[in-house]
Amino acid sequence: MKKDALDLISSQVVRKTLAQQVEEQIIDLLISNKLKPGDKLPPEMELMELLGVSRPVMREAMTSLESLGIVKRKTRDGTYFTESISNKPFSTMLSLVSDNIEAIVEARTSLELGLVTYAAEKMTDETLEALNDTIIKMENSVDNEYGEHDLMFHRIIALSVNNPVLQGMIDSLLLSHVKINAQIKYREKEKTIRHHKAIYEALKKKDPQAAFQAMYNHLKFVEGKVLE
Amino acid sequence: MKKDALDLISSQVVRKTLAQQVEEQIIDLLISNKLKPGDKLPPEMELMELLGVSRPVMREAMTSLESLGIVKRKTRDGTYFTESISNKPFSTMLSLVSDNIEAIVEARTSLELGLVTYAAEKMTDETLEALNDTIIKMENSVDNEYGEHDLMFHRIIALSVNNPVLQGMIDSLLLSHVKINAQIKYREKEKTIRHHKAIYEALKKKDPQAAFQAMYNHLKFVEGKVLE
DNA sequence: ATTAATCTAATTGTAATACAAATAGAATTA
DNA sequence: TAATTCTATTTGTATTACAATTAGATTAAT
Structure with missing residues (x-):
């Protein structure tokens, strides 16, 4: 040309x-x-x-x-x-800040605090059951091999909001987070389960404020563990 | 090869x-x-x-x-x-769902609810002053030409968290939102100002819960206006 | 000495062409 | 009918050549 x-x-x-x-x-x-x-x-x-x-x-x-x-x-x-919104560019961006753990953890927390309020508004019986299932599996897990179910709990909440934009973002963030979590030394299964149960109860009541509060407590605890 | x-x-x-x-x-x-x-x-x-x-x-x-x-x-x-994380891929992704206004509005709300809690924790006097400045400019604006200051209020909050990941995401979302806002028929300046003041006060107290609550009220109101 | 105008060569931008690799679907065979 | 082989389409890679842009060097003008 x-x-x-x-x-x-x-x-x-x-x-x-x-x-x-x-x-x-x-x-x-x-x-x-x-x-x-x-x-x-x-x-x-x-x-x-x-x-x-x-x-x-x-x-x-x-x-x-x-x-x-x-x-x-x-x-x-x-x-x-492609069929749906891709999280590929998002993941690429995250890999570029993979050394900035604080930024990733904050981003994840921010996003999930918002997500959980919508999840509360839109909660269905099916989703509640799926969430409860992950909690039961965590309780039945041996040692500290509950990471999979922990992750699933959060993904189900994200999925329940049914928003392609948010979905793409949180997927990448949770994945980054898994890698970060892997470096935590002392895991606290009982406390994690207690937190998840609190979130579950708030979602069951379809109470956005309570859901936010419960998630806030949980993620602040996770943040503390991750950031030394 | x-x-x-x-x-x-x-x-x-x-x-x-x-x-x-x-x-x-x-x-x-x-x-x-x-x-x-x-x-x-x-x-x-x-x-x-x-x-x-x-x-x-x-x-x-x-x-x-x-x-x-x-x-x-x-x-x-x-x-x-490039110097900083780019929001280019986000913007591209968002343009692909520009017809899904609900998804964009929800994503913006979710993200900003999380952001504002961090903003409360990290709030400084300088940021408070900058926020107050936008409120004053809104009050002094004539007709309904306050969109610029409205946007700035939210951007300052996002900026104050000082997180490159969140910054890239919210920038794109706010920009998409501006286009959506432009289609609102009846704007309610007084109510918007009242909401911004409530958020400001919560941030001043560095109270994450109160900040969340104030932002929640505000964004639910905005959502209502946008989604008919 | 300073500024303005010009030149030039380094770097990215575009095009044309040729062939390689992979494989969906057709053709063949068992 | 099922398995196998073939083939032609589409994407993947390489080579070469030249165009467009412009930072920096050079030169000219003041």
Whole structure:
């Protein structure tokens, strides 16, 4: 795409690489509902011709979209829009601050304090049962092998809010948190269970304030353990 | 990089494109502290040779990193790691769910409820003054042109927590929210000011619970306005 | 000496082409 | 009908060439 006199004005305004422009145009296909999540995109060759760019440019755009988790490419098959919001970029960002444990722990706490208030509003019997199940499994666990159920308790709460934006964020944060938790020396199973039960009771009452309070107590305790 | 017999095992394991591998290796430069935010990367040519890949592959990786907001490229100058965590990928993700107003509003509320509790713990006199300033400006505003100060109030709270992870998330969310707010018909300046004052007082007392409660009241009110 | 204008070479940006690798689906065979 | 082989499509990688931009050097003007 050589520059000629006619480009003068527009190129002064946009100041973006072709790859970036292509990236936006592909995203626009989603936003404008021309294509939907899960749909297959035309092959590179067609898109190149359609948008009037070279293959490297098209591939740069596609690779970016893939690293954003917006599309998924399969050799010989094709390129597809992903079904749901990806937490990939989020995880990448978190890996960049993995040394800043305090920031990750705070972010997790912040998000989950908000989440639990919504969870209280939206709580269902099924979710309550699932939560209770994790508590029982924790009680029955031997040694300190209850991390899995601990994590599940929090994920179920996040999931129950049924919000794709929050879901993507908290998933990555909880995952980072697991790694951090692994370094805790003295775990306190009984206290954790007591906290989870308190949260459970507040959610059962569908009381946002109480749920916040219970989660606040719990996460402050976790924070204390994690940050020495 | 042609495949030969020696690659057999490793290539079975990794299953990633070269561009993705290069992307990770560049990121590793940051994680391992070999390079720091703001640092200049070697030119493409050098990196190609260093990592043994072709230019298109290197450029795909770089374009991805740029769309993640991790690097910034300048023609003739070079490529630099960005200084701080970018909210670019969040903004992109949010644009994909821009039709799901409820999800965005909920995410904003969730995050800010958590933020404000930390803000209460960390509150300083300077921040309090800055917050009060926005309230005064709102009171002095004519008509309904107080959106700017309203936004600033919330941004100052977010900023005061001084957490790069949370900062990136809330920035994008508040920006999305501004667009949503613009569609509110009847604005209620007096009530908004009253709410902000209540939040301010709670923060002044450094009382996380009270701050949460005040913010909860405020955001539930905002939610009500936004979601019809 | 200072500023302004010009030049130039380093770096990123775009394109064209060729071939390799993987594999969904068709064709073939058992 | 099921297993196998083939094939052609699509993505993955490499090479080469040139265009566009502009930081910094150079030169010219004041």
